[in-house]
Amino acid sequence: MKSTNFFKKHTLVYGASLLLVSTQFACSKTDTKETASTTTTTTTKTSDEAYDDYKNYVTQMETDVNSGWDSTATDWDTRMEAARTDYDTRYNAVNQYAGDFDDTRRAEYEELQSRWNTAWTTREQQYNTWKQTNQSGGKAMTKVDMSSMDVKKIPSYTATNIRTAYEDFVAHVEANKANYTNDDWKAVDMYWAQLDDRKNAIQSQLSDKDKWEITKAKTKYQTMKAGSKTGNAASSVGSEVKETGKDISNSKVGEATKDAGKAVGNTAKKAGQKIGDVVKDND
Structure with a gap:
């Protein structure tokens, strides 16, 4: 048991x-x-949540820009970096749903992107003015943030966001063209060339409206680029011509030309006198 x-x-x-x-x-x-x-x-937002968040951020940026520049703040370098990062985060969150938008929402979404580009261009202009007058004891600060010209991200552009990439590119050039160095222009040109190559690779996937807007952006960029570089070149050429003129007028060539002119003049005068004497004798 x-x-x-x-x-x-x-x-x-x-x-x-x-x-x-x-x-x-x-x-x-x-x-x-x-x-x-x-x-x-x-951590995951729905399409509506992401869209509303993006829309509200664009609207807030417009309000901030229209309110003017806060000249009392001294941390604008950090503020600008944070603003751009915050926008990119919201844009990426909503853009993943862009292919599912109906016509009405897609049209509004495109308008929001355009509104952002306009507001951001104005903000960058305000920022550049602030840097020139309020940093380094009033000395001009012309160094441009070129981080947005990173060619590594170009292969990731798709038919849904490459138009925005073109518009962002043009906005950056428009806001910073006066402060670009030669190296900056090289970076801009390189980014532009690879962006165009990417666009050509997905050309068949683009809508007619996107193609039209990209064409407008390309035309605007070419005009700005030609204007900036022509202006710089014309200034340089003008200085060279001026200096060349000084060199010629002060050189032996200039004196020789002057002496040659006098010699021709004297010869013509003597010939005229001889002809006059011959005519007189015949009379």
């Missing part, structure tokens, strides 16, 4: 222990799933 009771007793203990372990394991798995589910829910 004792032997039988001992066996039964331990069998019950083992069974209870096994049941407890199984229950704890199941609870652990359930908790893990619930935790993972909660994390996913809190």
Whole structure:
């Protein structure tokens, strides 16, 4: 009897222990799933949430720009970097749903992008003015942030966002062209060439409206580039011509030319006198 009771007793203990372990394991798995589910829910936005967030940010930027520049702030370098990062985050969040937009929302989305470009161009102009007059004891600060001209991101552009890439590019050139160095222009030209190559690769996927807007952006860029470089070249050529003129007027060539002119004049005068004498003698 004792032997039988001992066996039964331990069998019950083992069974209870096994049941407890199984229950704890199941609870652990359930908790893990619930935790993972909660994390996913809190970090992922729906299409409507992402769109509203993007729309509100663009509207807020317009309001800030229209309110004018806060000249009392001294951390504008950080503010500009944060503003650009915040926009890119919101743009990437909503752009993943762009292919699912209906015609009405797509039209509004395109308008929001255009509004952002306009507001951001104005903000960059305000920023550049502030740098020139409020940094380094009033000395002009002409160094341009060229981080947006990173060619590494070009292969990631698709038919849904390459138009925006063109518009952002043109906005950057328009805001900073007066401060570009020769190296900056080289970076701009390189970025432009690769951006155009990417556009050509996905040309068949673009809508007619996107093609039209990209053409407008390209025309605007070419005009700005020609104007900036022609202006610089004309100034340089003008100086060279002026200096060349000085060199000629002060050189032996100039004196020789002057002497040659006098000699021709004297020769013509003498010839005229001889002809006059001949005519007089004939009379």
